[in-house]
Amino acid sequence: MPEQLDPESVLREVAGLEERIEELRRSAGLPDADARATLDAAMVELELALAALRTIGGEQSGAPGRSAATEDERRVLKTVFTDAPVPLFLLDRDGGVRRVNRQAAELLGTSTGYVSGKQFTAFCDLATRAPLRSQLAAVIRTGRRCRVPVRFLGGERPVDAIVTLARVWIRGEPDPMVVAVAGPATTPIRFSATSEPAAEREVEAASTARVQAARAAEASAKSSGVSTTVGVDTSGDEAIASLVHRMDVLGAVTEMLLDEPVFNETVAVRRCARLLATELAEWVFIDLVPQRKAEGGGQPGTARNGDADPLRYVVMGPEDEAAEEAARRFSEVDPAPGTLPWTVFESGQSALRAHADEPDLLGTCPDGQPVLSLIGATSVLCVPVTDGDATIGTITLGGSGEHGPFSLLDLSVCQRIGRYLGLVVRAARLYRRRAEVAATLQASLLPRTLPEIEGVELAARYTSATHGTEVGGDFYDAFRTKDGWGLVLGDVCGKGEDAAAVTATARHGVRLVSRWRTHPAEVLAAVNEALLTEDRFVTAVLAGITPRGEGVRVTLGIAGHPPAIVVRADGVIRTASRGGVPLGLFEDFEAGLDTLDLAPGDTLVLHSDGVLEACDVGRRQYGQARLLETLAAHAVEPVDEMLSAVERSLLDFCDGDLRDDVSMLALRVLPPSLN
Template identity: 35%
Template sequence: MTDSTDLPALEQALSGLTARISSLRDARSAYPGDPGPTLDAALVELDTARDLLRASIGELGKSRRRSGGREGGSNRELKLLRTVYRSLPVPVIILDTAGTVRRVNAEASRLLGSPDGYLTGRAFPLLVDVSRRAAFRSHLTSVLHTGETAAFPTRLAHQGRAHNVRLVLTQLRMPGEPQEMIAAVALPVEVRMPEPEQAVRETEQGPDESLVMAAARRQELMSRLTRLLLDEESLSEPVAIIRAGRLLASHTADWVFADVVRGGTVRRALAIGPGDQPVARLVQTLERMDPSAAPLVRHVLEGGAGVVQEMVEDDGLLGVLPDGSPVLHATRAGSVLSVPIHAGDEVQGVITLLRLRERPPFGLADLALMEDAGAHIGLALRAQRLFQDRAQAADTLQTGVLPRTLPDVPGYDVAAAYHTGSAPKAIGGEFYDVFPVKDGWGFAVGGVVGQGEEAASVTALVRGGLRTLSVWEDDPGAVVSRLNDALVAQDTGMFVMVAAGFVTPGRRGGRVRLASAGNHPPAVLKNDGDVRYTSGGGVPLGIETGAAIPVEEVALAVGETMVLYSDGLAGSRGRSGQEELAYGESRLTEVLARCTGQPATAVVKAVEEDHQAFSGGQVLDEMTMLALRRAR
């Protein structure tokens, strides 16, 4: 097409057009008999076109004279328009009718995170959230067909960035261009231009209140997560992942997945979906899936770094369901965030969060928060393993302190109880035992002053010593005395309180010989409800060689019960109003007096229940007791 600003070319075109009109008139005159209404109409149109061209040439001539005959004025205007377009403070993208990007201004490049050269030639619908692409195409078609401007909310994303915007599409018709163009203007969802005075006030007031509130919410979430992970139950039971997942699902995500490495293999430990949607079956399916099939999980495990996509760009990031549909499509995920669970350099798993398409997307602040959360969870899992290893070791040591079962003692009914207390679990120093001796059966209750592995090892030594020495000795006093000398020689630095007794069923009836080494004196429940205490006495084992060990003989009639107990029972504390009291022998006496004629198990249970009531359910220290009732 001839450039409309080229005056000589226009003049040449006008001369050609005039010549053509003359030729047509001559042709009409040469054939006067031919009907010529159509030709007459064509001549009129050509005359009109000639007149318009003459007028245009005249105007162009005047314009050139006004500008001093200088060419290039329109070029300067074009440069100005291009500069304005590039400098506009709002994102503007020029599209062709197929939706392909043709021009991008600087603000649009900043919004999408790529230079204009990279974006030019790309299909604009690919920059729109997959869930909203169909709506965008409908609006684009409407603008092309009707020429009317369309404005609608949508979501743009590229290079890991996502933005909720109000997109305005308007048709552009440019002279000299064979194809129409579309201008796409991306405006914020909410636009509010502050007055100058208001802007000054907001500047003086300091940080944006919404940013401060968001930071406070993130801090609160981390605080709650830390308290939850440090809870004793989170350490003693495998519930840290479950609790953390539920907290994250209720505060920051719609879907939460936790995948943990066990034995070199990554396994799904948790899948939580939106609580207000019918997704139970989908959750069950996701729980059974192999997380190693998810490219995103593998990437985070191998790289040890978190990933955030403000808008999902690849539906296959978390793998596919058995029916072939992508997990991210089935969960309606619009934004995804995945971070490693790690303690130091050890990557123990992956936490993955999803937000639905209608929710605000995850951002860099969320990524930083969740990376900290992943480190906290990793440390909690490592502490949990150490705690469980320690608990297993404690159980092993405890097996050396307490018998698995109580043997049947002919003519006697035996029951016992041991409680570690409600304080954080530690290896106890108290014990009880019933064991065979030279001419009958032995029994003992005692405790080391202290707790922990060393106390448990000394307790196991005492228990083993009692059993071993009793094979050759028929006097509990001699056994306890020799055990005392052995402890002094070992120089453990720990002292042990013990009450031990021997019975010889059949030969001596209900005669019980008792030896005491600093333990509380055993109680004897008589058939008439009276409760008496033995002499007890002595000093704890391990203090001095040759220490005197008091020994006494107690007669038990049929139906009477002897109760041995540790300092953890007698010395435990409780409150009565504002006053703190010890459980003591006086309260024990009242409980035992109500148990006349009852079997040994009932006596032990009654004391346990009363002790719990006295302590308000918070028994901090361990407690041990053993009941020996003569049955016949």
Template identity: 30%
Template sequence: MTDLEQRLGEFAARVADLPRSHELETAEGLVRDALAELAKAKRRRDGGPQREQKLLRQIFRTLPIPVIVMDTGGTVRRINNETTRLLGSPAGYLIGRAFPLLIESSRRAVFRARFAEALRSEESTTFETRLAHQGRAHTVRLVLSRLRMPGEPQEMVAAVALPTDVQLTGPDSGKDTPDEALFLEAARRHELSAQLTRLLLDDESLREPVALIRAARLLGAETADWVIADMVRDGGLHRAAVIAPSTQPVAKLQRAVEARDPAEAPLVARVLATRSGVVHEMLSDDSLLGADVLTQMKAGSLLSVPIQSDDEVAGVLTLVRLRDRPPFGLADLGLLEEIGAHLGLALRAQRSFQRSSNAADALRSGVLPRSLPEVAGFETAAIYHPGSAMRAIGGEFYDVFPMKGGWGFVIGGAAGRGEEAASVTSLVRNGIRVLSAFERDPGEALRKVNDALLAQHTGLFVMAAAGFVRGRKVRLASAGHHPAALLQPDGGVRFTEGGGVPLGFEEGAVPATEELTLTSGETLVLYSDGLVGTRSSAGENYGEARLTEVLARCVNQPPSAVVKAIEEDHRAFCDDEVVDEVTVLTLRRSR
């Protein structure tokens, strides 16, 4: 018991030494307060840097000076609002691009050296350079500083651009708003497309190989500084046109570019191979058109598109803008690809027209003499104009030829155009020639040609006049042709009877026939309906009365002068727009 009592006494003493209950409550309260303070500290530790980051971002965006953040390769990673305003492009366009491309090309080497220096040094480096973008060029003091950020494995470089020659503009600077600028640019592109379409549809662009050079000149005047056209010919590329800036003394450079082999231009080869256009808004490779070409041009941007129609690639069209102009963009590329397609179609149409024209020339040589023969005692001259409205071989013809006991002539025109009309007029012309060896009367020759023409069942008819000349006597026959004019030495003008039924119109038709005696100095003038039937822009008819006035002024002049006077007066009457075929044949008794 004694031992048990002793142990119970010791336990009671230890219990008496324990803190009272209210002291435990106080300690518990202190612990709770400490935990609460720790929780607050944690929240402050988590939220404080986020607020600071937001503040720093806002400061960066609204700084009144341009600031650019780049990685160690010089690629733009961040820019502020003032930078986008200075360069004229949004952040989404500039971020991810190489910053050296925003430096004027002649100063890029200096920038790269200073950039490398900033990466090596703890100190900032400052130098003067020029930013060039969107047609804007600014001289700036550029400050480069290396940035080391805790926890980030890669360093950055901050560039601060302090403009020295530009007053930063505010919202009320009077400039076009972005929407207005986009609208005006779209309208400009639409007008350029319309101009080119009108140019390519012009008659002269079909008649002569001028479509390509006209298109290049238009593009050079409206949207580019340099225009280069390279065409595929004989299995290879050949430089076809080079348009240079008209405001700069670059004749020597233009000749050098013309002499360059297009095969030396990697960009041209790429476009030809891929059959798709390419745009370089900011040039990073000066060898795209061959060594030193773009450098000498001081090029800022370029685009290149194929000239093609369907599956055929006819060539490559390249446009270059200088550094002081806004660069080409995707909208320009789309427009030029469409223009390249239109130009390809126009060139194909031109080749087709040329083939048809060559065929027409070959057929026309069968109905028009290359030259008039010398006729004893007479002078002769003739003119023929195909007319600007002609899309096929014409139907008019004339001829002068020797025959037994004298010589003969014929003039006429089929009511139609094309190969069938040419074959009919050839039949009439050659038929009169052959029959002149057997017939003494041109009327009888025309009658037999009429029978032959009806036997062909062509449905075409021909107005013609034929004459057989023996000495001073002219036997003249008409099958629906205009009466001939006779210019006398005293200036008087009278007309023959003409008339008759056109060939191929009626079986058994008899031509109207008459006989003339030409005295020395008299001139017989035969002409087509295209001359006297012409109407002016005011609706007036040229007619035989005006022809009489012209002939009266040609007294004692040779036939060559007479036909020239008629041609010049006719051109003046129709404002140099000769629409229909015109044929005039003159014969003058010289002795």
């Protein structure tokens, strides 16, 4: 008969019962769950519930033999326990490991000190945890011995075993304990906890098979002339292979992150997660502080500011449909206070849970299910992602124990990967930030929209260079003048903030001087004088536009710039004169001049030298001939589509690799019916 329980003990029993039932419910949903074992465990829980109800208000019976043991007795018992030839675990009534012997530690591939104090079920795979907890509770309450199949998470790989559970009373201890004895099993076995004869046969068969296999290996080695001993330890070779593999992973991650095409935060993070999920773990979670929150100061190991909470960026798991669906669900679960990723992010300190037994360690899904249970992880590690100044995120790995729990070597490798990834993310964000600043500054040097001019149609194109984040020197503008309208397109020598300042001076100088100077040559001369104090020169072409009958007259002033192009309505092309010297070089400036008359359908095209000097992989330039051919081929198309055709042709020619900025500005005279 089970002992009587007082009300306080009953409440404790009920709380444990609720916890175990919930764990059984989760365990039943796992893909490799043993339905029979789960059912047996559920029946045991019902028996325990009935026993607890019957004993409410009863007196706890004493246990015989609870007087204090002598020191000699304790010493003898400890020696017998430690030197026993089979794995032994001494468990308290809540399933915590009080003590293990050397054989048990070797079974788990760890030390006796590491096992002590942890939950016994933490060293078992998820499919057997819930049934095992229920059977442990039954042994404590009823004293009935049982055998259960268990898959231990060994140091290198899972170990299938049959565990015998027996209740014992230890002198000096107020509560009963459980001794767990582990026996080997050659294959994963699934049977009821009450099938003791079958379990014994399985243990015996396993032992016989191991002996036969060892003898066969020894005989084979002797016949080959190789001296060997049964049970040769190959752990040294395995350790070396494990070390080499992890160094290969570290080298692959380093090479991948330093690869130039990965100078992109999203690409770098996803590639890193995929490599880790392939080589080190079944599941990888990477959480980062978004860039908009990460800007500003901060101390290493701390968030940068009050609202700099990490968000889930990437979740990678096994490559199957179910895992992909689960990854989408987990992507919506950001790290929450109290979870391992949050703790590591806040503290900046790495964490290793070689045998994870806390269901909420990685948080819960919106439906309340623990992420740790859903991914089947029994071992977890988490490292900070640092950019050299502060913690900007975490990398979390989850493993099922198929290749053993994570080790300190895994933790060390991942810590370095976290530092490398943090530096790449920092560089990518700095690069992107500078690109955004450059784009903003560049946009301020160009008109937001082109003006509407009666009788003509305007279009423009600006394409920045592929490489670099510095501001380009190209500019264009369309504006009113004293006698009509003006168009200007120019190119400042060099790039960067200094070039941008000169660009602004040239563009706004042309616009301002054109208010009271009539001829383009006079305007360019005044701007040249303003630029003499600058360290950079400017090439430009300025066109004055005045109505003339059904068309317009164009007066050109050229300052060392590629000549303007006229595309007639019938496809005939003419290039204007070239000449003049760049602005900002000499005091005695003299511009090149030309005058053109445009009829309805004619198009005036101004362009920078970036169009002509774009190169293909063979370093051949696009050149003026290709430009003229492309313009002629699209002469009848709208002016905006004409420039788009030139842009596509140019990018195709250089395979998208522009070494210089490209700008184009075009004006077409509309037919009288559309004026």
